[in-house]
Amino acid sequence: MQVPRFWREIPRYYRLEAAACVQCDAIHFPPRKICPSCGANAFETVRLSGRGALTTFTIIRTPPSGFTDQAPYAVGIVELDEGVRLMAQITDCDVDTLKTGDRMIAKFRRIREEGRTGVIMYGYKFVPDVGV
Amino acid sequence: MRDVAIIGIGMTRFGELWESSIRDLCVEAALACFNDAGIDRLDSITIGSMSSGLFTGQEHLASLVPDYLGRRNVPAVRVESACASGGQAVRTAFLEVASGMSDVVLAIGIEKMTDVSGGEATYALATAADQDYEAFHGVTFPGLYAMMARAHMERFGTTRDQLAQVAVKNHENGSHNPHAQFPFTVTRKQVINSVMIADPLTLLDCSPITDGAAAVLVAPAEMARELQRGPLTVITGIGHATDTISIAHRADLLHLDAIELASSRALGMAGKTIEDIDFAEVHDCFTIAEILVLESMGVVPAGQGGPATLDGLTALDGDFPVNPSGGLKSKGHPVGATGVAQICEAVTQLRGAAGDRQIPNARIALTQNMGGSGGSSVVHIVEAR
Numbered sequence: 001m002q003v004p005r006f007w008r009e010i011p012r013y014y015r016l017e018a019a020a021c022v023q024c025d026a027i028h029f030p031p032r033k034i035c036p037s038c039g040a041n042a043f044e045t046v047r048l049s050g051r052g053a054l055t056t057f058t059i060i061r062t063p064p065s066g067f068t069d070q071a072p073y074a075v076g077i078v079e080l081d082e083g084v085r086l087m088a089q090i091t092d093c094d095v096d097t098l099k100t101g102d103r104m105i106a107k108f109r110r111i112r113e114e115g116r117t118g119v120i121m122y123g124y125k126f127v128p129d130v131g132v
Numbered sequence: 133m134r135d136v137a138i139i140g141i142g143m144t145r146f147g148e149l150w151e152s153s154i155r156d157l158c159v160e161a162a163l164a165c166f167n168d169a170g171i172d173r174l175d176s177i178t179i180g181s182m183s184s185g186l187f188t189g190q191e192h193l194a195s196l197v198p199d200y201l202g203r204r205n206v207p208a209v210r211v212e213s214a215c216a217s218g219g220q221a222v223r224t225a226f227l228e229v230a231s232g233m234s235d236v237v238l239a240i241g242i243e244k245m246t247d248v249s250g251g252e253a254t255y256a257l258a259t260a261a262d263q264d265y266e267a268f269h270g271v272t273f274p275g276l277y278a279m280m281a282r283a284h285m286e287r288f289g290t291t292r293d294q295l296a297q298v299a300v301k302n303h304e305n306g307s308h309n310p311h312a313q314f315p316f317t318v319t320r321k322q323v324i325n326s327v328m329i330a331d332p333l334t335l336l337d338c339s340p341i342t343d344g345a346a347a348v349l350v351a352p353a354e355m356a357r358e359l360q361r362g363p364l365t366v367i368t369g370i371g372h373a374t375d376t377i378s379i380a381h382r383a384d385l386l387h388l389d390a391i392e393l394a395s396s397r398a399l400g401m402a403g404k405t406i407e408d409i410d411f412a413e414v415h416d417c418f419t420i421a422e423i424l425v426l427e428s429m430g431v432v433p434a435g436q437g438g439p440a441t442l443d444g445l446t447a448l449d450g451d452f453p454v455n456p457s458g459g460l461k462s463k464g465h466p467v468g469a470t471g472v473a474q475i476c477e478a479v480t481q482l483r484g485a486a487g488d489r490q491i492p493n494a495r496i497a498l499t500q501n502m503g504g505s506g507g508s509s510v511v512h513i514v515e516a517r
């Protein structure tokens with residue numbers, strides 16, 4: 001991956017920056033320039049809580065190129081408490097004990113690296129939220 | 133708009149065709165199609181391919197294909213809508229003829245997938261998902277459908293046996309199809325016990341990586357009547373719709389809006405309801421996909437796709453036969469070719485030429501082609517006149 005393509009997503013990947021529609025309050029992640037709910041095009045940047053519940057997941061056992069060193073790994077959809085749903089890996093847990101409904105919290109993690117001279121990509125992954 | 137008929141069909145065998153290049157496959161399918169139509173005229177070509185660039189390095193099929201068909205100077209265009217590229221090619225050909233812009237148009241669907249490794253193919257397929265917010269996290273296509281499968285099992289009580297029955301049924305049908313990549317039968321136990329790909333989906337829940345091409349020739353119905361070669365097969369309805377690229381953004385993960393809208397638009401155009409359909413070829417890229425499509429098109433209520441499949445509703449001798457060709461599961465899934473191959477099966481059935489997999493008295497067919505995880509869909513209604 002070319003550096004700019006990763007770099008320009010950093011506000012989302014590192015800080016979970018989302019767009020809140022000033023007209024209808026809908027929150028969009030990733031941010032959009034046109035609100036699919038009301039059609040408005042003015043937004044405020046907000047940061048997502050990163051806390052929510054697992055709605056569904058799978059365990060990837062046949063990975064795409066770039067992820068072969070990580071398999072098997074869990075990927076799921078988490079619905080955050082503010083209603084936004086996002087997909088990410090679920091880590092720091094025994095994937096065989098995961099269940100839908102489990103509380104999750106987003107953490108800053110390494111996503112993958114592209115060999116010895118490529119980009120090391122960081123971003124959010126979910127881990128079970130046992131502290132609630 | 134003019135009425136548009138399908139006057140020729142042709143396809144290659146589907147499989148791991150090491151000896152055939154992307155140009156070989158296109159030419160073989162087109163030649164079979166011209167032979168079938170019995171005419172030599174060609175005004176325009178539409179080509180559906182999801183990712184000839186990633187799979188073979190070859191772009192610019194709009195020059196390569198007419199060149200190697202011996203039709204230099206004929207206009208050609210490539211259309212892309214991920215795994216719905218084939219359906220999109222037929223739709224584009226239809227529009228050219230219906231509008232009066234062209235008379236005889238060839239729609240070709242092609243994908244040559246085995247020139248890259250399995251990991252690269254998995255990567256190429258995943259480019260149909262949101263690159264920055266789905267594929268970035270290492271999710272694969274089996275993974276996206278696996279998340280829908282788990283949600284379906286938890287919400288509706290859909291069982292592993294019900295999912296597996298989709299594969300059992302489609303392999304049974306495909307065992308009668310000489311073009312099929314995997315023309316063997318499987319048992320539910322074999323499906324469930326095959327290697328896990330993305331929980332809960334196993335290898336035999338997934339359509340394979342396939343090389344292949346399919347072609348149809350469309351022309352004004354009036355011209356088809358004059359040719360008088362067998363029963364007239366007319367495209368009476370086309371529906372096309374889109375949805376969010378990320379599955380996390382859908383209002384309901386288990387209702388595919390693009391499929392509901394594409395099928396209702398196609399049926400509306402044809403003046404039909406789903407009850408009028410004699411059989412359907414649908415996009416069973418995974419076992420769960422066929423169940424979701426049945427429910428989203430309203431063949432059965434939400435949650436009933438699994439039990440209905442186990443009860444035989446969609447079997448060759450059921451009340452609503454689905455995928456008599458063997459579907460993507462058994463026939464194979466060269467992604468860009470699939471939507472065109474579905475039309476080939478529809479026409480074969482409507483002609484009464486499907487041999488051991490023939491559905492008796494088939495008059496009205498529906499084909500449903502899907503892009504990605506349901507981000508786009510094209511539905512055709514084809515009728516024998």
Ligand SMILES: [Zn+2]
Nearest residue numbers: 021024035038
């Ligand atoms: Zn809004």
